[in-house]
Amino acid sequence: MPLHLLNAKSNVFAGANPFEVSNYVRENVGTHSLRLSSRSRASASLAHRKAGGLDLCRLSYGTQARIVSEGLADIYHLQFILRGFCRYTLPHSTLDLPAGHFLLLNPDDPLDLTYSEDCEKFIVKIPATMLGEACVEHRWIKSRERITFNQVPYRFEEIDSLLILLKLICEEAESGMATPQMLQHYNRVVTTKLMTMLKHNIALDEPCQHTPCFERLVQYIDENIKHDITAEQLSQFSRLSLRSLYLLFEKNAKTTPKNFIRQKKLEHVHAALTNPTGKVSNVTAVALEYGFTHLGRFSELYKSAFGVLPSESMKARLAA
Structure with a gap:
């Protein structure tokens, strides 16, 4: 694997039925129309942990899967493709994400995602309130303004520091030793990094106090x-x-x-x-x-x- 974010001690359902995994996704991600192919050559797997306000999930469907959704409520999804391939179909174009790429999905955007049979992904679910709190803390935007990230595939090497932080958060979530205050601090750092590293519609007008x-x-x-x-x-x-x-x-x-x-x-x-x-x-x-x-x-x-x-x-x- 190019990115070991969750270890073997996680709550992993190795070899689970793909439909069991899809049911879990529907329950924890939102209402989806999930279409699975009839044949499967790989086992489905699922690992899930909470880390403060962040929701961490690593999964594979074990078969080609297409997920269609009208939106993600008030949750932003940061999706890392660890293995295989994902195609994101937009109204006027498509985005191809091979292994080693990621993108951020906005709550209000309709989704049409197709994953290859061998695809494995890692998802960080970020409540909209967390990004809003980061903007208030740094005085970047008005509280009522909706943050919209550009749907651009990024490469892992573009965010090395964020990957190191996510790996640390995963280890802390696995250990069970992290305090709520520690996880809250990590959450703030993650949201701040996302706002400063990724492209979006907000001008980061940090107050010039000097x-x-x-x-x-x-x-x-x-x-x-x-x-x-x-x-x-x-x-x-x-x-x-x-x-x-x-x-x-x-x-x-x-x-x-x-x-x-x-x-x-x-x-x-x-x-x-x-x-x-x-x-x-x-x-x-x-x-x-x-x-x-x-x-x-x-x-x-x-x-x-x-x-x-x-x-x-x-x-x-x-x-x-």
Whole structure:
């Protein structure tokens, strides 16, 4: 075998009837229409273990099998082809998975999988809630957004570190010595690795909490201070999600992007009104130049920030 994930001490039904294995799959995977060929040259086998929130299963049908399903409820299936061959028929194409390849099946995707007579596979079942928790932990996506992995065959060598981790999890699940806390930790590492190693529809917008990132945003605001700058524009410029952007401003400025931009505009207006070499003719012109169209509200904000009205700042400059 190219990958020994479960050892002989597992709950293995070696030589079991293929239909016994298929019944087990239907009970533990979901409602399927499983079609088996009439002849069989190999024995069916099954090994199954729970490891925290992960469900680990190694099986072979012992005969050519076709599995058709409308979906997998709220479970993602990571399928490793250990031996033989699997064909995944999609609406407009097919994916061929020889031994040494794997893919991740999404809960909402209809399945049409055909396994060769000698095929043996290892499955990791991952509840959707676990992937959602990983995204919340890393602040990657909104909690309501469904994760959809690209249906692309990968080779085992592309995920060596994940295979090592899965082998360790299998050994711990077999030993019965792992604590729930240990298995929960392994589960988090597995889900995080899947999100960072495989292709999917989610942009991993990890919050950029370091100072240089914030400084670039401040520079962008200063360079465009006379324009109407929105949080969405800052998000696009920094390639951060809106949530990550707000976290960045909260960490570095203790305020929201909108309030920060407004304060910067007020500072520029104050500098223009108090600059002794400036050529400002009136307060209204400066306020409008920096996007303050409600002059009464502008005066209130200015006085709150600098302790005087904008007209008083201008008078002080003229009297100097």
